[in-house]
Each structure stands twice: as structure tokens, then as C-alpha cells.
Amino acid sequence: MDMESGAKWLADKIxxxxxxxxxxxxxxxxxxxxxxxxxxxxxxxxxxxxxxSVGVLExxxxxxLEFYKARLYVPESILPNVGHKLIAEWEAKGYVDGIIxxxxxxxxxxxxxxxxxxxHGSLEPVxxxxxxxxxxxxxxxxxxxxxxxxxxxxxxx
Numbered sequence: 001m002d003m004e005s006g007a008k009w010l011a012d013k014i015x016x017x018x019x020x021x022x023x024x025x026x027x028x029x030x031x032x033x034x035x036x037x038x039x040x041x042x043x044x045x046x047x048x049x050x051x052x053s054v055g056v057l058e059x060x061x062x063x064x065l066e067f068y069k070a071r072l073y074v075p076e077s078i079l080p081n082v083g084h085k086l087i088a089e090w091e092a093k094g095y096v097d098g099i100i101x102x103x104x105x106x107x108x109x110x111x112x113x114x115x116x117x118x119x120h121g122s123l124e125p126v127x128x129x130x131x132x133x134x135x136x137x138x139x140x141x142x143x144x145x146x147x148x149x150x151x152x153x154x155x156x157x
Contacts, residue, residue, distance in 0.1 A: 007086060014095040021087050024102040030081040031107060033074065057129060061152050065143055068155060073123060073141065080111035088112035104157050121157035129154050 025035035035041045036048075046067065050056060057064045080088075088111040090096040098115035099108050104123050108116045126135040130151025140153040 003082075011086075011090065011095065014090055019090075019096050021090075021096055021099045022101070023083075023087070023099060023108070027081075027083050027101075028103050028105050028107055030083060031078050031105075033078060033105060054129075057152060057154055062143075064152075064154075065140075068123075069141055073137075074105045074107070078105075078107070080107045084108055084111035084113070091115065104155070121155070123155045123157070125156055126153050127156055128152070 025033070025037070025041075029035050038044075051064075051067055056067075084107050087096060087099060087108065091099070091113050098117065099113055100117045100119060101108055102119050104118065104120050106122055106124065124137060126137050126140045127133065128135055128146035128149060128151045131146060131149040133146065133148045135146055135153040139147070140155070144153070145151060146153055
């Protein structure tokens with residue numbers, strides 16, 4: 001079945017009942033983002049038990065910052081793909097009741113989806129690890145400390 005006829009088939013099924021979409025990295029790889037668990041994924045390059053820990057944020061912040069800047073922050077040039085757009089369209093038409101995603105890239109929201117539950121959090125908002133106050137993405141990417149307490153900024157993952 002080609003993509004267009006597959007989408008029409010799925011849309012017809014969705015019209016007949018309540019549906020929640022569950023998405024993961026495979027959806028965003030079509031937009032050009034690297035996944036985590038494939039042979040060439042992000043976790044093949046670093047140890048996830050270490051790099052995804054609070055310890056690296058607290059003890060090796062420069063490494064933590066570079067990891068997020070190089071691998072996880074989604075440039076404006078990365079756009080939602082046809083899958084993100086179809087899901088947002090189906091949500092707007094009432095065919096989809098919501099989206100549960102493992103992705104932290106916010107491409108569902110950029111496509112127009114409103115009811116998105118992010119299981120692993122999100123790259124935004126940026127918060128201070130020490131005081132919990134909001135920071136800015138720009139300050140985080142520039143390696144600047146929290147404007148309130150001087151603590152380390154981090155994404156909300």
C-alpha cells in the first residue's frame with residue numbers, strides 16, 4: 001500500500017472510533033533528526049545511563065551542554081513532516097483525541113497539535129536545575145548560568 005492510500009485507510013479507521021496516537025523517534029527521523037536506539041543512533045555514540053543522568057549535569061556540565069547542543073536541539077530548519085501534519089489535521093478534525101509521544105523535539109506542536117503528552121519531557125521550557133525558575137533557550141545554548149541564582153540551565157527532559 002502506498003503512503004497516500006495508507007493514510008486514507010488509516011483516516012477511515014480513525015473516523016470510526018476514539019484514537020490516541022503514540023509516536024516515537026521513527027516519526028521525527030523523517031524530518032531529519034537522529035533516533036536514539038538504532039545501530040547509528042545517539043545512544044550508540046554515548047552511554048545513555050551516564051549521559052542521561054543528573055550526575056553528568058551536576059559534575060560535568062560542559063559535557064552535558066555540548067551533548068544537548070550537538071545532538072538534541074532542533075534547529076528551526078527541521079520542520080514537521082507529513083506524519084506530524086496529518087496527525088495535527090486529524091486532531092483538528094476530531095478524529096484523534098490526543099498524542100502521546102516519546103519525542104522531545106516539539107515537532108507535533110509545531111505541526112499544530114494541541115493535546116500532546118510528552119513522556120520524556122521536552123527541550124522547552126529551559127529551567128534552572130538549582131532553583132527551578134525558567135531560563136531561556138538562548139541562555140542555555142550559550143552556556144550562560146541562571147539569571148536568578150547562577151545555577152545550571154537544562155531542558156525539561
